[in-house]
Amino acid sequence: MLEIRNFTKCYGNFKAVDNLTLTVKDGEIYGFIGHNGAGKSTTIKAVVGAMSFDGGEIFIDGKSVKSEPMECKKIVAYVPDNPDIYDYLTGIQYLNFICDVYRIGKSERNDRIKKYADLFEMTASLGDLISAYSHGMKQKLVIISALVHNPKLLVLDEPFVGLDPIASFKLKEIMRSVCDEGGAIFFSTHVLEVAEKLCDRVGIIKKGKLAFEGTVKEVAASGNLESLFLEIEENE
Amino acid sequence: MSNFKALVKVQFLSLFGINKRLHDTKKKFLSGIAGTLLYGVIVCAAVGYAGYTYANLFAEALLLNGEIISLLPLMAAVCAIISFVFSFFATGNVLYAYKDYDLLSSMPVRTSDIVLSKLLFIYVSDLAFSIIIMVPSLIVYANIGGELGAVTIIALFLILLFTPLLMMALSVLVGMLTSVVSSLFRKKNLIQIILLLVVMAAYFWLCFAAGATDSADFTAVFKNIYFLFPLSVRAMSDLWYALLFVAVNVASFALVTALVCVTYKKFNSIITAKRTKKNFRMKIYEGQNVFSSLYRRETSRLFSCPMYFLNSIIGASLCVVMAVVAAVVSDMLVKQQQDLSYIIGNYIAAFSPAAFAFMLLLAPTTNCAISLEGSAFWIIKTVPVKMNTVFKAKLAVNYTYFAISALISSAILVIFIKMSALAAVLVFANGLIIAALGGNTGLLVNILLPKMKWENENQVVKQSASVLVTMLSAFVFAILFGLGAAYIPLSAEWLLTITGAFSLFCTVAVYVVIMKKGESILNRKI
Numbered sequence: 001m002l003e004i005r006n007f008t009k010c011y012g013n014f015k016a017v018d019n020l021t022l023t024v025k026d027g028e029i030y031g032f033i034g035h036n037g038a039g040k041s042t043t044i045k046a047v048v049g050a051m052s053f054d055g056g057e058i059f060i061d062g063k064s065v066k067s068e069p070m071e072c073k074k075i076v077a078y079v080p081d082n083p084d085i086y087d088y089l090t091g092i093q094y095l096n097f098i099c100d101v102y103r104i105g106k107s108e109r110n111d112r113i114k115k116y117a118d119l120f121e122m123t124a125s126l127g128d129l130i131s132a133y134s135h136g137m138k139q140k141l142v143i144i145s146a147l148v149h150n151p152k153l154l155v156l157d158e159p160f161v162g163l164d165p166i167a168s169f170k171l172k173e174i175m176r177s178v179c180d181e182g183g184a185i186f187f188s189t190h191v192l193e194v195a196e197k198l199c200d201r202v203g204i205i206k207k208g209k210l211a212f213e214g215t216v217k218e219v220a221a222s223g224n225l226e227s228l229f230l231e232i233e234e235n236e
Numbered sequence: 237m238s239n240f241k242a243l244v245k246v247q248f249l250s251l252f253g254i255n256k257r258l259h260d261t262k263k264k265f266l267s268g269i270a271g272t273l274l275y276g277v278i279v280c281a282a283v284g285y286a287g288y289t290y291a292n293l294f295a296e297a298l299l300l301n302g303e304i305i306s307l308l309p310l311m312a313a314v315c316a317i318i319s320f321v322f323s324f325f326a327t328g329n330v331l332y333a334y335k336d337y338d339l340l341s342s343m344p345v346r347t348s349d350i351v352l353s354k355l356l357f358i359y360v361s362d363l364a365f366s367i368i369i370m371v372p373s374l375i376v377y378a379n380i381g382g383e384l385g386a387v388t389i390i391a392l393f394l395i396l397l398f399t400p401l402l403m404m405a406l407s408v409l410v411g412m413l414t415s416v417v418s419s420l421f422r423k424k425n426l427i428q429i430i431l432l433l434v435v436m437a438a439y440f441w442l443c444f445a446a447g448a449t450d451s452a453d454f455t456a457v458f459k460n461i462y463f464l465f466p467l468s469v470r471a472m473s474d475l476w477y478a479l480l481f482v483a484v485n486v487a488s489f490a491l492v493t494a495l496v497c498v499t500y501k502k503f504n505s506i507i508t509a510k511r512t513k514k515n516f517r518m519k520i521y522e523g524q525n526v527f528s529s530l531y532r533r534e535t536s537r538l539f540s541c542p543m544y545f546l547n548s549i550i551g552a553s554l555c556v557v558m559a560v561v562a563a564v565v566s567d568m569l570v571k572q573q574q575d576l577s578y579i580i581g582n583y584i585a586a587f588s589p590a591a592f593a594f595m596l597l598l599a600p601t602t603n604c605a606i607s608l609e610g611s612a613f614w615i616i617k618t619v620p621v622k623m624n625t626v627f628k629a630k631l632a633v634n635y636t637y638f639a640i641s642a643l644i645s646s647a648i649l650v651i652f653i654k655m656s657a658l659a660a661v662l663v664f665a666n667g668l669i670i671a672a673l674g675g676n677t678g679l680l681v682n683i684l685l686p687k688m689k690w691e692n693e694n695q696v697v698k699q700s701a702s703v704l705v706t707m708l709s710a711f712v713f714a715i716l717f718g719l720g721a722a723y724i725p726l727s728a729e730w731l732l733t734i735t736g737a738f739s740l741f742c743t744v745a746v747y748v749v750i751m752k753k754g755e756s757i758l759n760r761k762i
Contacts, residue, residue, distance in 0.1 A: 050617040052759055073620035084611035086533065088425075088540030096521050100529035101619045106522055114518050127516030129422070 001026050001061055001153050001184035002047065008055035009042050009208075016042045018208040019056070024153075024186050024201075027179045031199035032188040033225075035233060039208040040188040041081060044157050047186065048078040060153055074102070077151035081158040081188075083138035087131035091122065091141055094130060095148060102149035109148065116144040119174075120167055135162045143171060154178055156187035160194060172198055196225045204232055239345045243353035250691070275704045280368050287369035290314055291376035304382050308392055309469045311373035312399045313462035315366040319400040320407045322365065324435055325543070326358045327411025328428065331496070332507045341501065348497045355404070355493060362400035370396055391471045391478040401485040402464065405492035410435075412496065415507050422511040429542045526621055530629035537608060538601055538633060541693045544608065548601045548634075551674075552641035555595035559645035562591075563652035570654070581655035582728035588649060588663050589735040590718035592670040596642060597710035601634040603678035603703050606758065607687045607696040613762070623755040627679060631747075634675030642667030655728065662732035669739045673713070676746040681705045683750065683758050713739075 002024040009017045017039040024030040034040045045051035047058055049069050058065040060072040086094055092113075099109040117123040120140040130138060139162045146154065154175065160168050175185050175198065189195050195202055202219060204212040211232045219225050249255040257268040291311055298304050331354045340350050374392075378384060414435075418427035464481065471478035524532070538545055562584050570577045609616060616626055646667040650660040685702040687695070697703065717735050724731060 045614075048618045050614050070620045070622070073618060076618070078614070078618045080614055082611070085615065086537075086612055088536050089533070092516065092521075093536070096523065097529050097533055098619070099521075100524050101526050101621050103526070104523065106520065109523060110518065110520055113521075117518075123518065124514045124516055125512065126518075128510075128512040128514065132510030132512045 001028075002030075002186055003059040004043070004047070004056070005059070006056035007043065007046065007053060007058060009039075009046060009051070009053045016208055017046075017053075017205075020205070020208070020210055021056075022203050022210060022213060024184045026182055026184055028200045029175060029179055029185045029198055030187070031195035031202040032186060032205065033190075033192065033195055033202055033229060034188070034205035038205045040205055041157055043205070044078075044155055044186070044188060048076055048155050049073055050078070075152040077146035077149065077154050079139075079142050079146050079154075079156040079159050081161065083135065083142045083162070085130055085138060085142060087129070090129055091126035091133070094141065095126070095145055098145040099148055104149055112148045112150075113144070116147050119170055120144060136164055136167070139163055140167055147174065151178075152183050154183065154185045154187070156185065158188055158190065160189065160191060192225045192229060204229060206232060238349075240349045240353055243340075243345070243349055244356055247353055247357050271701050271704070275699075275701075278704065278707065283365060283368045284372050287311065287314070288372035288376065290369075291373040295376055295380050299380065304377070304380060305472055306465075306469050307377050307380075307382060308370070308373060308388075309395065309465055309472060311370060312366075312395045312468055313465050315362075315369050315396075316399050316403040316462050316464070318365055318369070319362040319403040321435065322362055323358050323400075323404045323407035324411045324414075325432070326361065327408050328415045328542075330354050330357055331408065332412070332415050332504055337504055337508070341504075347500050348493075351493060351497050351500055355408070355496075358408075359400055359404060362404055363397070366396055366400060387475055388472055390475060391473075394478045394482055395468050395471060398482045398485040399468075401489040405489045408496060409492055412499075412503060416503055419507045419509065420511075422513070424511070425540055425542055429539065429545050432542050432546055527625055527629060527632075530621070530626055531632055534601075534605065534629050534633040537605075541608070541697065543694055544601075544604070544697045547599050547697050548637070551595045551598040551600075552638055555592065555641045555645045556648070558591055558595060559648040562588075563648055566653045577654045578656075581653040582659060584649065584653050585655045585659045585663050586721040586728040586731045587718065588646075589666045589670060589732065589739070590714045590721060592642065592645070592667050593673075593717050593739075594710055594714035595645075596638050596667075596671050597674040597677060597713055598707055599703070600638065600674040600678035600706065602630050602675050603682055603706040604687075604696045604700055605630040605633075605679065606682045607690070607700055607702065608693065610688055610690060610696075613688060623758070624751050627750055627754055630679055631675045631750075634678065635672055638671035638674055639668055642671040658729045659732060662729060662736055666732055666736045666739065669736055669743055670713075673739050673743040673746070674710075676743055676750065677709050678702075678706045680746050680750055680754070681709065683754050684761065686758065686761050688762050 004020055004022050007017055007020040008015065020039070020043060022030075032040050032043070042051065046053045047060070047065065049065055049072060061075055063071045065072050086097075089097065095113050095117075096109070099113070104112070113126075114123070117126055120143065122137065122140050122144065125133065125137060130141065133141065139159075143159065146156075156175075159171060163171065172194075175187075179185060179200075196216060196219065199216055201213070201215050202225065203210055212228065219228055222228055257265055257272070260268060291307065294310050295304065295307055298307055298310070331351070341347075370392075414428065414431045418424045418431060421427045464484065467477060467481050467484070471481045538548065566580050566584055569580050573580075616623075643664070646664040649655075649663055655663070682702040685700070685705060687700045687702070690696050720735065721731055724734075726734070
C-alpha cells in the first residue's frame with residue numbers, strides 16, 4: 001500500500017530524513033516511532049503530499065506521490081499531530097466541505113457522517129462552531145473527516161493525543177477494521193505500549209535514519225519495545 | 237523589573253514582529269526592518285497628508301471668522317475622534333480575549349498591571365497617530381501666521397499628550413460593552429461586524445457629511461462633537477485651563493481604568509466563553525461541487541474575522557462614497573456652468589480609472605487570503621483538490637464583492653454625470669476590469685509573500701508584507717492612471733480605452749502567472 005524508497009528531506013544543510021526506505025503492506029498497521037525531531041512528522045507530511053522532498057520516491061497503491069499527487073490523495077486520509085482546522089466553520093460544515101472535496105455522494109455522506117459522529121459521540125455538537133470545541137473534540141472531528149471518505153491508507157500523526165479513553169479505544173477498533181478490509185495504517189506514536197499492542201510492524205527512526213524495523217513478534221523476542229527503543233536511543 | 241514593565245516589554249516586542257526580526261539572520265533582519273520602515277513611511281505619509289488636508293480646510297473657515305487660534309485645538313478634536321475609533325477596534329483585540337489571558341491570569345500579576353500594560357499599548361498607538369496629524373497641522377498653522385508663543389507651545393504639548401486619554405476611556409467603555417454584548421450571541425463575529433459597521437458608518441457620516449455643505453459647517457461639526465473643544469481653545473492662551481484639560485482627561489481615564497480592572501476577569505470570561513447548543517440533528521445534505529464548496533468556505537472566512545471583513549469592505553465602500561461625491565461635485569459645477577456639463581462629465585470619466593484603481597486595489601480580500609489559511613493549510617495541501625481551484629475560489633469571492641462595488645459606483649457616475657454613451661460603457665468596463673485586477677494582484681502578492689505563522693489575525697490582515705505591497709500597487713496604478721488622464725491629450729473615450737486595455741492586459745497576465753506558477757511559488761515560500 002505504501003512504499004517509501006530512499007526518501008530524503010533536507011532543511012537547508014540539515015538532513016531531517018536520510019535515505020529512508022520502508023514498506024507498509026495491505027492490511028497492515030505500521031507504527032513509526034522515534035525521538036522528538038527524529039523525522040517522523042517530516043516523513044508523514046511527505047507521504048500525505050503536504051511537503052515536497054529532495055530525494056527518493058513515495059508510492060501509494062503503486063502511484064507516485066510526486067507525479068500523481070491527486071490520485072494518491074484520493075485514497076489517503078491524514079490526521080495531523082495538532083488538530084488545526086477551520087475554526088470559523090461548524091462541525092457539520094467542515095465535514096460537508098471534506099465530503100465535497102472527496103466527491104462523496106448524498107446518500108453515502110449522510111450515512112458515513114452519522115456513523116462516525118455517533119461513534120465518537122459528536123453528533124449533538126456538529127452544529128456548533130469548531131472554535132467552541134475542546135482539543136479532544138477537534139481531534140475527534142479530524143478523525144471523523146479522515147474516515148468519511150473510506151481511505152485505503154490512513155496516515156496518523158500522534159492520533160491518540162487529546163482523546164478520552166473511550167474515543168482511544170474506538171479509534172483502535174476502527175484502525176483494526178480498516179486493515180481487516182484491506183486498507184493499511186501508517187502512524188506515529190510516543191506511547192510504546194499502544195504501538196506494541198496495536199501494530200503488526202514497527203519502525204524506529206533515529207536522526208532521520210531507520211534504526212530498526214521488525215514485526216511485533218521480533219520485538220517481543222528481544223524483550224519489549226520500550227527496552228529496544230531505549231537501547232537504540234542510547235547507542236550512538 | 238516590575239511586572240508592569242515586563243508586560244509592556246513583551247507587548248511591544250510582539251509589535252510588527254520586532255522580536256522575530258531581532259533574532260533573524262542578518263539578511264532577513266535587514267529586509268524585515270526595511271519592509272517595516274517602508275510600511276511606517278507609507279502610513280505616516282498617508283495619515284500626515286490627510287491631516288494636512290483637514291488642517292487646510294479648517295484654516296480656510298477659521299480665517300474668515302478670525303478664529304485661527306482654534307485651528308490646533310480643532311485638529312486635536314480630529315485626533316480625539318480618530319483615537320476613539322482606533323481604541324474601539326483595539327479594545328476587542330488587544331484588551332480582551334487576548335491569547336495570553338489564561339497565562340497572565342494564572343501568574344502572580346495584578347490585574348491592574350495587565351490592564352495598564354494593554355491600555356498603554358493602545359495609548360501609544362493613539363498618540364503616534366495624533367503626532368502624525370498634528371505636525372502637518374502645526375505647519376499649516378505657522379504658514380498662516382498663527383501665534384506660537386511659549387504658552388501656546390506648552391498648551392499644545394499638553395493637549396497632544398493628553399487628548400487621547402478621555403477618548404480612549406470612552407472608546408474602551410463602548411468597546412467593552414459591544415464585546416460583551418456580541419459575545420452573548422452564538423454568531424458573535426457577525427454581531428461584532430454589525431456593531432463595528434455602525435461605529436464606522438457614524439465615523440464616515442461625521443467625516444463626510446453631517447449636513448456640512450462648506451468648510452465652515454464642516455468645522456462646526458468637529459467643534460460640536462468634541463465636547464472638550466471649548467476648554468482646549470481656552471487652554472491655548474491660559475495654562476490654568478491647560479491644566480484643567482489635563483485633569484479632566486486623566487481623571488476620566490483613571491475612572492475607566494478602575495472600572496476595567498474591577499470587571500476585567502468577569503468580562504473576559506464572558507467574552508471568551510463558548511456558546512454551544514449541542515442540540516444538532518442530522519438532516520440530508522446534498523453536497524456541492526468542489527468549487528462551490530471552496531467558495532462558501534472563503535465567504536465564511538471573510539465573515540469570520542471582523543477586521544478582515546472591514547479591511548476589505550472599506551475600499552469597496554469608499555469607491556461608492558467617492559462616486560456619490562463625484563456626482564454631487566459634478567452637479568454643483570454644472571449648475572454654475574450648464575454649457576460645460578459634457579466637458580465636466582468626460583473629465584470625471586477620464587479620471588475614474590485612477591479612482592477605481594486606488595479604491596479597489598487598496599485592500600482586496602485576496603491580499604491575505606493565503607496567509608489566513610495559517611496552521612490549517614495542511615487541509616488544502618492534503619485533500620485531492622488542485623491548488624488552482626483553491627486560487628480561483630479565493631479570486632471569485634473578491635470578484636463578487638468588488639464587482640458589486642464597481643458596478644454600483646459606475647452606475648452612479650453614469651446616471652448622475654453627463655457623458656457620452658461610449659464613455660459610460662467604458663466606465664463600467666474599467667470598473668469591472670480594475671476590480672478583477674485588484675483581486676488578482678492581491679492574490680499574487682500574497683502567494684509571493686505568505687505569512688503562515690501568526691498569533692492573531694490582525695498580524696496578517698493589518699501588518700503583513702503582502703498587505704503593504706498590495707497597497708503600494710494601488711498607489712502605483714492610481715498614479716499611473718491619474719497622470720495619464722491629466723497629461724495625455726486624448727478624449728475621455730480614448731483614455732478609458734487605453735486604461736481599460738492596459739488593466740485587462742495586467743489582469744490576464746497576473747491571472748496566467750497565478751495559474752501557471754502560483755502553486756510552485758507558494759510551495760517554495762512556505
